Amino acid sequence: xxxxxxxxxxxxxxxxxxxxxxxxxxxxxxxxxxxxxxxxxxxxxxxxxxxxxxxxxxxxxxxxxxxxxxxxxxxxxxxxxxxxxxxxxxxxxxxxxxxxxxxxxxxxxxxxxxxxxxxxxxxxxxxxxxxxxxxxxxxxxxxxxxxxxxxxxxxxxxxxxxxx
Amino acid sequence: xxxxxxxxxxxxxxxxxxxxxxxxxxxxxxxxxxxxxxxxxxxxxxxxxxxxxxxxxxxxxxxxxxxxxxxxxxxxxxxxxxxxxxxxxxxxxxxxxxxxxxxxxxxxxxxxxxxxxxxxxxxxxxxxxxxxxxxxxxxxxxxxxxxxxxxxxxxxxxxxxxxx
DNA sequence: CTTATAGTTGTTACAATATAACATATCACA
DNA sequence: TGTGATATGTTATATTGTAACAACTATAAG
Ligand SMILES: [Zn+2]
Ligand SMILES: [Zn+2]
Ligand SMILES: [Zn+2]
Ligand SMILES: [Zn+2]
Numbered sequence: 024x025x026x027x028x029x030x031x032x033x034x035x036x037x038x039x040x041x042x043x044x045x046x047x048x049x050x051x052x053x054x055x056x057x058x059x060x061x062x063x064x065x066x067x068x069x070x071x072x073x074x075x076x077x078x079x080x081x082x083x084x085x086x087x088x089x090x091x092x093x094x095x096x097x098x099x100x101x102x103x104x105x106x107x108x109x110x111x112x113x114x115x116x117x118x119x120x121x122x123x124x125x126x127x128x129x130x131x132x133x134x135x136x137x138x139x140x141x142x143x144x145x146x147x148x149x150x151x152x153x154x155x156x157x158x159x160x161x162x163x164x165x166x167x168x169x170x171x172x173x174x175x176x177x178x179x180x181x182x183x184x185x186x187x
Numbered sequence: 188x189x190x191x192x193x194x195x196x197x198x199x200x201x202x203x204x205x206x207x208x209x210x211x212x213x214x215x216x217x218x219x220x221x222x223x224x225x226x227x228x229x230x231x232x233x234x235x236x237x238x239x240x241x242x243x244x245x246x247x248x249x250x251x252x253x254x255x256x257x258x259x260x261x262x263x264x265x266x267x268x269x270x271x272x273x274x275x276x277x278x279x280x281x282x283x284x285x286x287x288x289x290x291x292x293x294x295x296x297x298x299x300x301x302x303x304x305x306x307x308x309x310x311x312x313x314x315x316x317x318x319x320x321x322x323x324x325x326x327x328x329x330x331x332x333x334x335x336x337x338x339x340x341x342x343x344x345x346x347x348x349x350x351x
Numbered sequence: 352c353t354t355a356t357a358g359t360t361g362t363t364a365c366a367a368t369a370t371a372a373c374a375t376a377t378c379a380c381a
Numbered sequence: 382t383g384t385g386a387t388a389t390g391t392t393a394t395a396t397t398g399t400a401a402c403a404a405c406t407a408t409a410a411g
Contacts, residue, residue, distance in 0.1 A: 055407080057359070076397070089361060096398065097360080113276040113331045115368095115397065130316075132325050143323065151315040152294075152334075159307065160339030161296050167277045169331045170316075175324030219378080221388070241367070253390060260369065261389080279368065279397095 037119075038068045044123045045107045054105065062086050063098040064119070067108055071139045073116035111140060112167045118142070128152075128166060134174035141174065201283075202232045208287040209271045218269065226250050227262040228283070231272055235303045237280035275304060276331045282306070292316075292330060298338035305338065 045064060049056040056064075066082050067074050080095045087094065099117060102108040108117050109129055118131075121142045130145040148168075156163055209228060213220040220228075230246050231238050244259045251258065263281060266272040272281050273293055282295075285306045294309040312332075320327055 055358080059360080091360095091362070092398070093362085093400090094360075112333065130319070132320070132323060134325075135328065141323070143319065145316075145319045148312065148315040148319050151312040152309075155294070155307065155309045155312050156296070156334065156336075159296060159305070160342060161334065162337040162342055163334055164299065164336040166335070167331065167333045169276065170320065170325065170327055171330070172320075172328040173326040178324065178326055219387075223389080239367085240369080255389095255391070256369070257371090257391085258389075265388095 034070070037071075037121075038065065041068050041107070041119050041123070045102075045105070048105065048107075048123060052105070054101075059083070059087060059090075059094060060098045060101055063095065064102055064107055067102075067117055068119045071118070071141070073111045073114050073118045073133070073138070073140050075114075075116045079117075109142070111169060113169045113171065128168075130168045131170065132174060133169060133171045134177055135171060136173055136177040139174060139176075198234070201235075201285075202229065205232050205271070205283050205287070209266075209269070212269065212271075212287060216269070218265075223247070223251060223254075223258060224262045224265055227259065228266055228271060231266075231281055232283045235282070235305070237275045237278050237282045237297070237302070237304050239278075239280045243281075273306070275333060277333045277335065292332075294332045295334065296338060297333060297335045298341055299335060300337055300341040303338060303340075 042061065042065065046056050046061075062083055063079055066079050069082075076092070076095050076099060079099075080090055080092060083090050083095065099108065099110075103110060103117075106120060106126075107123060108119055109131070110117055111131060111133065114133065118140045120129075122144075127144055128149045130143045130148060132141040132143060134140075152166075152168075206225065206229065210220050210225075226247055227243055230243050233246075240256070240259050240263060243263075244254055244256060247254050247259065263272065263274075267274060267281075270284060270290075271287065272283055273295070274281055275295060275297065278297065282304045284293075286308075291308055292313045294307045294312060296305040296307060298304075316330075316332075
């Protein structure tokens, strides 16, 4: 999903793909995509915004009246372990992973205006980063690369409005 | 400060430099490096670990018995605005900035073993990243690039122990 | 079918991180 | 010295996240 596609796209596809692939991977891995876990994943995929844990808690209560913080955090832990979602460290929030089929590095572009979060592979950046880490003799466990700013779509909208 | 230098170095220099330059920049900018702010900065520079706000609160209490969370967070806000410290998003913690004199991108290498945080400029990575962001038509406000793993020094120690 | 086991969820309590709001004090400068 | 801006004191509360243990459920071997 590229930034110029986030605002005009068939989001049903995103949701269907994410849910279908997650279910398939769970079967393959012999782990359970329980009702709660699936519901949390669906709620995260409501749009391309990062979602906060306690917002998820409010949203799942109609479906799971017994839901408590632990309910959500456990589901989030599971979904993260399975690679179905990412945690956005700089927002204390979560987004669905856009590419479940390939292991990949995550570069997150977080728009302050529309709040969409775009996940990019950015292979050249990752190559340069790998080189740098090798130079530093640093053994990587995990990476968080999060860029805050204004996405292309929002910039364009703004310009359009100004010039109109 | 490169990773192979963090464990064997004259840390007094780090502290003195950081404090001196901060004081100088405050004068230049006409802002106040008050006692509280300076003490917080000194506490952050106790070592090269990331420090949590509430740890700072405990540590400053002998000096500022009236200190409350707001005391710390205000000082942290000030120090961040002035560029004297960075927030480590993935740790909810703070480190001193190693290079006050030049505006720079921050790539943080966070060792899970010794807990040292190394700040690197990584110009090639930043170049690649700038290109990627330009391609995405994304207007940057801030970046958080945080790598977790094992630093070179700790890897070497481990190997030494194993081979001994 | 029974039962052992691992995995999942319910539930309560609490820890850790961060901010709001307003009062008071201090600083810098006229 | 007065005055507005800046900084701090103080109380309360919001937000984010875990620990611990009990109860329930799926699974598979016997
Ligand atoms: Zn979509
Ligand atoms: Zn946007
Ligand atoms: Zn040092
Ligand atoms: Zn280390």
